[in-house]
Amino acid sequence: MGATLKDVAALANVHPSTVSRVLRNVENLKISEDTKERIFKAIKELNYQPDQTARSLRLKKSFTIGLIIPNVASPYFIGIARSLDAECTKEGYTLIISDTNENQEKEIKAVYDLYSRGVDGLVIAPVQDSDEHIKDLIDKKFPFVLIDRYFEKYDTNAVICNDKESAYNAVKHLIDLGHKRIGFISGRPNLYPVVERLEGYKNVLEENNLEFNQDLIFSSSPTLDDAYEASIKLMELPVPPTAILITGTIITFGVLKAIIEKKKTVPKDLSIIAFTDTILASYFMSPVSTVSHKVDEIGTKAFEILFEHMKSDDLPYSKVVIDTNFVDRNSTAKANI
C-alpha cells in the first residue's frame, strides 16, 4: 500500500489524528476550513487510500460479510448472491463469496477462514453433512443466517422456502391431470429442502389415496449424470411413471438428456415439473414448468436479518419462510390413461 495517514499529516502539517477526523467526517468536532483544505490537497497529492486492514483491526469490524454457497454455477444461488451483494453495497459492505462445491470439508474451512478474516457476519447454505461448525457459531454468538437449508435441531436465523407446500401443490397439479405414477428425482436426501419436498410429495399422494412407491424415488447427488441415470431407470421400469417431479436446475438437464435419449416427448409422453426456475427455462430442449423461488427476496431478507443481528447480540433468532411461484410452461398434460 502507498501513503499512510502519517504521510498525509506530514504533508499537510497536522497530526495524523486530525487527518483521521477529517476523513471520517466526525460530527461535533469542528475543523477549520483552512486545515481541511490542506489535508484534502495532501490526500489528493499522495493518492492516499485508507488501509482497511488497519481500520478493521482497530474497530473490530471489517464491513465485510461472507456468503457460503454450495455451487456458484447454480442460477438459484447466484440470484441470491446478487441480491445480497446489492444490499451489501447499499450499506457499505463488501460481500465475499465462497463456493463449497457441496463439499462439507470445504464449507468448514470456509467458515473458519472467513471468521478469522474478520467478516462481520455470515450467510450460509450449508451442505448438511455435519453441523458442529454451525453449533460453534451459535456458541460464539457469531451473527449468521442460514439460507435455503435448515437444521431442525438448532434454533438459528434462517430464510427458507415453503418447500413442502410447493411440492404438494406441484404434485397436486399432476394428480389433477390424472397422473397416478409420479417419479421424484432429487439431490442428496439429507438436504432440508429435499426432505421437505419429499414430505409434500408423500402427503399429497396420501390425501389422494395414491400409494407411495419407493421405486419411483431417486435421491442421490445434484449432478447431471446421476440425474440422467435415475431418469433412465425410471423410464425403464416395467410400468414407468407418467410424470416426474424434479428438484434442481442441473438435475433437470439430466432428466432432459434421458428424455432425448429415450425419444420421449414432453408433455405428450411425460409430464415434468422442476424446482428452481431460470429465465432460461423457456429455451430448454423442451420448456419446463417450474417452481420459481423469489431469490431477490431471499437475499434481501437474509441481509436484513443479518444486519440486525450484527448490530445487537441479544436478538431472538428469526426464521422466515418465503413462498414460491408456479411458472407454467406447458410441460404437463393430461395423463394418457
Add this chain to the structure above:
Amino acid sequence: MGATLKDVAALANVHPSTVSRVLRNVENLKISEDTKERIFKAIKELNYQPDQTARSLRLKKSFTIGLIIPNVASPYFIGIARSLDAECTKEGYTLIISDTNENQEKEIKAVYDLYSRGVDGLVIAPVQDSDEHIKDLIDKKFPFVLIDRYFEKYDTNAVICNDKESAYNAVKHLIDLGHKRIGFISGRPNLYPVVERLEGYKNVLEENNLEFNQDLIFSSSPTLDDAYEASIKLMELPVPPTAILITGTIITFGVLKAIIEKKKTVPKDLSIIAFTDTILASYFMSPVSTVSHKVDEIGTKAFEILFEHMKSDDLPYSKVVIDTNFVDRNSTAKANI
C-alpha cells in the same frame, strides 16, 4: 473474535511471542516439547483462531486475491472463477469475487475497495469503458492479470483467447457450407474479444471474396432482450442472412427466442454458431455448436502469472493466448441456395 495470542500465552505460562513461534512452526528455533505441548493444549482449550486481520497488518500480506468479473451469472466467468479458486486454495489463498454487472463505476469501486482491503493481487475482466484505474494499478506496480479482455494501449499481464482466429474459423465453416450472408450478433462493440471476433469475421469474408455488409452486424449489450431484437431485425431484412455468428451465452438465448418466434428451424432455415460453450448447450431449444473456451486453463494460467508477480515486482509482463475448441452440435447445415 475470541481468544488471542496473549490469552493462550497466559494459559500456557509462556510469552506471546513463543506461542507465535510455535504456531508458525519457525525453523531453527528449537522449542522444548514440554512448552509446545502446553501451548497446543491451551490453543485447543480456548479454541484459539489467529486473527488474520492483525496478521495481514503486520505482514503487509493478506493471502487473499480479488477476482473482478462482469457477470457472475455467466458460465464462462464462473468456470474461470472456479478454476482460480481451486488454485488459490492449493496455495493457501482466499479468493474474493466481485461482480461488476458490466458497470464501469462498480468496477472502479471494486478495484479500489479490494486494493484498500489489502488483497495481494487482482484478476480482472474489465468493462473497458474506461481505464484510468487500470493505469493507476500499473503505476502502483500492483500485481494484476487481465482476463478475457485486454487494452491494446497498455502493456500488462493478460490471459486472453484467440478470438480473431476462432471467429475466422467459425465463419469459414459457414462459408464452406455455402453461406454468403452471415449475421454477426455480439455484446458491446468496445470489448476486446468483440473487436477481435469482428475482425476475424471481416478477414474471412474478404479472403473469400464476400462483401462485408454493415446491415448484418449488431453489437449492443449482452442482454437477452437486445439480442432478441437484433435477431428479429436480421430475420426481417429483405434478404435475411442464412447463418449467424453469435457472441455470448445469454445472447444465444436471445437469438433462440427470436428463432422460436419466427418459427424457424435450426439448421434447416438458419445455421448458427455461438461463442462460449456450456455443458448445457446440448439441451437448448436447439442444440448449438459452440466455440468452447478452456476456462480451467485460463484460470490456472492467470493464477500462475499473478503468483509470480506477487513474489517479485520486476518481472516482465506476460500475455498468454489460450486457444479454443469447436464443439459441433449440428446447428449448421448447407446453405439452401
Add this chain to the structure above:
DNA sequence: CTGTTAGCGCCTTCAC
C-alpha cells in the same frame, strides 16, 4: 479546533 497517547493482535529483532 488540534495534538498526545495508547492500543487493536500479531510478528520480528534483539537480548539474555
Add this chain to the structure above:
DNA sequence: GTGAAGGCGCTAACAG
C-alpha cells in the same frame, strides 16, 4: 530455549 520491546496503520479518549 524463551522474554522484552517496538511497530504495522488506524481510531478513540483525553488534554489543552
